[in-house]
Amino acid sequence: MSSTTPVSSTTPVSSTTLVTTSTTTRGTTTTAGICLNGGSWVDGQCRCPLGFTGSRCQDVMITIPTTPEANGTVQVDLRVVNRNFTDDLYDSSSPGYKELVRNFTEQMQEVYKTIDGYRGIEVQRFSPGSVVVHHTVIVALPVTTQSQEKLHNVTVDLQQKVEAAVTQFNCEDELCFNSNVSVTEVQLEFNETAYCQSEVPEGYQEFFFPNLTSSGLTCMSNCTPDTAGTIDCNRGTCRVTRSGPQCFCDETNLYWYQGNRCASRVSKLGVGLGVAVAVLAVTVAVLAFLLFRARRSGSSHWDQMTFDQWYQDSTEEWDRPGxxxxxxxxxxxxxxxxxxxxxxxxxxxxxxxxxxxxxxxxxxxxxxxxxxxxxxxxxxxxxxx
Structure with missing residues (x-):
């Protein structure tokens, strides 16, 4: 940063307005630009929040990309064979209940952590029969059209890992488990519409809808190309406004457009030239008519004057009707x-x-x-x- 001190000068412009200018003897100053809709000025440009675009974050994106994940769960029941069930295990607030939950979670973390998308363990309850631990394994899966299939693959992988691990525990220092493992895949649930509503900027939610593909989920509008409801703006650009998707026609300084889809246009220059030519043609026609009448009237007058002069100067015998x-x-x-x-x-x-x-x-x-x-x-x- 420059160590010089800016020198400010104030120049009066009117009785109520002052213009202030600042100068420095070394280096330059950068003025932050104006960013709209919550954008921030970073490295000489506006960094827009999700859902907005443009040099000043002034426009809403017509397609909002998202990377949502759904929490898939696998229900697992393991029987602890080196621990007897006690009544305090019915009470989730008892010290014995909490201690068993901690020991079980620490031991099984090592088994589950290699599972794709693993997020944690949630112990639901204990039941008699030595001690049966009813727990849920939570995994995060990308939301795609194959999410449920992915969860099924995770369930199969989890069961194989548990069955291999239970035979390797030291039953004197650790919890030992029966090799009979119960694994249940839970149906994956994800509300795509609600998720898009949460991602779209406030005031524009009704104009966006989810589109789920094998590559992920996107929130689209009718301005998004190649969709069933895509608006064809022809010679314009589709933008999402607070009134809904609208077409903004190109080069409105040069053309007039008919309709709201920018389908047909009329050149302003062409219309101007056409009007000028029409006015010129009418003017020429009027002048030609007036000139014709003037010449006809002058010709009649000249003929009369010629006849009178000839009549006065003639020495011949002549005869006219009458x-x-x-x-x-x-x-x-x-x-x-x-x-x-x-x-x-x-x-x-x-x-x-x-x-x-x-x-x-x-x-x-x-x-x-x-x-x-x-x-x-x-x-x-x-x-x-």
Whole structure:
């Protein structure tokens, strides 16, 4: 550890907040990280308790591995042939009872200690017949689908060891036993569901269930792969929450997902580009329509202006529907420009209710046409026939 003393400086940020910084002249300091759910900071990382995982112990494990052991028992009855039964052996609190239990346990420990999984002896009682010791041999067995078979093998091994040992004891200094040994295998009992409930973190027990195999017992959830109830999250990750197993979709900053299993997704970028293209297409269509209307309106106006100019500048005889051309070489315009040919528009006839009849009497006579007249510049009057 560094022997230097940190020098602290305090910098005011506002009237209510201070930021404190520490510096040392030698070495560095390590700030402990924040670990959740009972995790502890060890060697620069969070060490999570059983059932939690993640860089900060923030997630519940979807599968909790366990290594449970079940206490198997073998019932054994041995007859002590060099000891007489006394009444105090009925009383488990008597000195004689306790002394016999101690002597028997110390002697038989040497026989049973080589048995696989041996954990101890429990004397249950003594009964008359010289002295019959009713006791249980306790063995610890890994919980698997073969646990009961393993207990049966232990029972066979135990009986063979006892039968071999009883003939080797010194009957003057030790307890001597009859070679007739009674060994009974007890059915192995283990509550797998209750065990998993005790191993799963508080608040998540209802979402886990035991799975017993030949290799051991695991506590699984519906997020565990390759199980009957496995949830397929497709493009996501299954996690166990306090509400149960849920799918958390990947890359939510890039995609929108439909449904709660992350099965189908839509690219946010693609939607944005599609909307932009659609808006651009609509804008182009509107502009094209407006441009078309503007050009059509301008063309009509230009055609009219062209016609009017041509009409004013023309020196030819011309005829339009609804007009009659007169030749009057003596006519002069008001602006004194010579007029060789001109157009006189007929007023629009009044349609009678019956069939329309042309009246040639409306035409000027030859004498009237030879007279010099002054008329203003003609204007166009459309007459319908």
């Amino acid at each position: 007009t009659i051309t007169f030749y009057n070489p003596g006519a002069q315009l008001e602006d004194d420009h010579a007029l060789d040919r001109g157009v006189v528009e007929l007023p629009a006839p009044v349609r009678p209710r019956g069939p329309w009849v042309w009246d040639p009497s409306n035409l000027p006579s030859a004498s009237e046409a030879s007279q010099q007249i002054r008329i203003p510049r003609p204007r166009e009057i459309v007459t319908e026939f």
